[in-house]
Amino acid sequence: MPPLLIVLIALAIIFDFLNGVHDSSNIVATMISSRAIRPQVALFMTAIAEFSGPFIFGVAVANTIGHEIVASENLNMVVIIAALLSAIIWNIMTWLLGIPSSSSHALIGGIVGAVAIGAGFQEIHMAGVLKVLLTLFISPIVGFVAGVIIANITYAASWKASPKINGVFKKLQIVTSLGLALS
Structure with missing residues (x-):
């Protein structure tokens, strides 16, 4: 196995672990604090749901990144390693400083930055980037309105x-938390 591939796999595992540390607590917090379920069971169910999500719902986000944000031919091992490293560093910094942040958005930013430096800004599909940015700004508003109504x-x-x-x-x-974990 090529050494670069070993580094990539190790970084992907580290990113996934930090993603769990960074984001999963939000999913299990209400179930545990309301005593709807024991902490061990909540963590186990959430881990299974988060692992199963891509198999059940597919990899639409990965396809969006690979085709709509950057040209897929630019996603080589060096770019992915750079993206993972930047997302890992960002996740650690925001976690230590207590700043809310999305691991997925950190990874998207890392990919866009790595492709921009490695292949040039012309390889970034601005329509795809705008789609992600629009979703980033609209989601909290839609969530707030839906939350108030519900x-x-x-x-x-x-x-x-x-x-x-x-x-x-x-x-x-429990049902809503597992739904979040699956997504």
């Missing part, structure tokens, strides 16, 4: 409910 509907539907409704909410927390 919270109001939930509050109205459960306003006079008995305390037994908490059991239903705990089960729903």
Whole structure:
């Protein structure tokens, strides 16, 4: 096995581990803090769901990166190693400083930067980059509006409910958290 491939695999494993450290706590936090499920079970279920996600839903994000953001012929081992290193460093810095950050966006930024330096800015498909940036800015707004609507509907539907409704909410927390982990 070529040494560069060994380095790439090692960095991919490190990135995946840091992605779990950086992002997975957000998925399990509500399940654990509300005592909907024991921490060990929550972590195990989340790990299985995150591993299974690409097999169930496919690799649309990877295809977007490989075809819509940069020309796929520019994605060689050196570019991927540079992208992984930059995303790893960014994840560690934001984790240590307590700054919320997306590992996926860090990796996309690393790929765009590595391709820009390695092959030139002309190899970056700006329409794909704008698609990612637009999603980055629109997602919080859509999430906020959907959250307000769902919270109001939930509050109205459960306003006079008995305390037994908490059991239903705990089960729903597990379902939504696993849905997040799968995605």
